[in-house]
Amino acid sequence: MNEVSITVGGFVGTxxxxxxxxxxxxWTTFRVASTRRVRDPRNGExxxxxxxxxxxxxxxxxxxxVAESLSQGDPVVVAGRLSTEEWVDKEGKDRWQLVIDANAVGPDATRGLARFTRVVDRADREADPEAGREPDRDAEREDLPEAADPWADPGARTPGADEEAEEPVPVGG
Structure with missing residues (x-):
């Protein structure tokens, strides 16, 4: 597989x-402008x-x-396959452009606040009316075992129901 993969951060230009x-x-199409910042070695600006x-x-x-989520001027991150398209314009001039066949597109949350809303296919909603609802995050957490806590110490042991937890030991004290 000799494809060129690329990830570009920039701003939606169209x-x-x-x-x-x-x-x-x-299909949705838009242009992205990506401008590199450069430092002048002579004056450091x-x-x-x-x-x-x-x-x-x-x-x-x-x-x-993508069409409903982005607007011109939005900061964006795009990942996909890079290619070129070539054509001859109305004046007979050879033209070309860089094209990204996107497999991921999203707002750049380092430049502003973004909210994600899951979209459910119409057929899925008809089969399961609950499918289009936003999940209750607190209810989901109650069902998780303590070992699923991503911040938990993987070497720590959770006391059983008939055992008492040890008192925490202060660190650096």
Missing amino acids: KPTLNRSPNGVE WSDGQTLWFTVKSFRAGARN
Whole structure:
């Protein structure tokens, strides 16, 4: 497999547009601008370097989500396969562009607040009316065993029901 994978952080440069092919496949396309910051070694000052422009394409189920989630100017992170598209414009000039066939697109949460909302397929909702609801996070936590706590010490032992827990020992005291 000789594909070039790429992850780009930048800003949405054009309004994401949802399209539909004649055979019903949806895709969204938009442009992303990524500008590198460069430091001048002579005076130590930072400035904008060259801006790279990418055309991003997202297909099928993710296309609608991308179109409804992003707006022009939003900070974004895109991951996918890099390729080029070439064509001849109306004036007969050879043109090309960098294209990312996206497998992941999302807002850059390091530059602002983002909220995720899971989207459930219509057929799934009809089969299970509860499928479209946001889960009750507290109820989920009650069902987890203590060992599933990601912050727990993997070497620590949880006392059984008939044992008493030891008193904690202060650290550095």
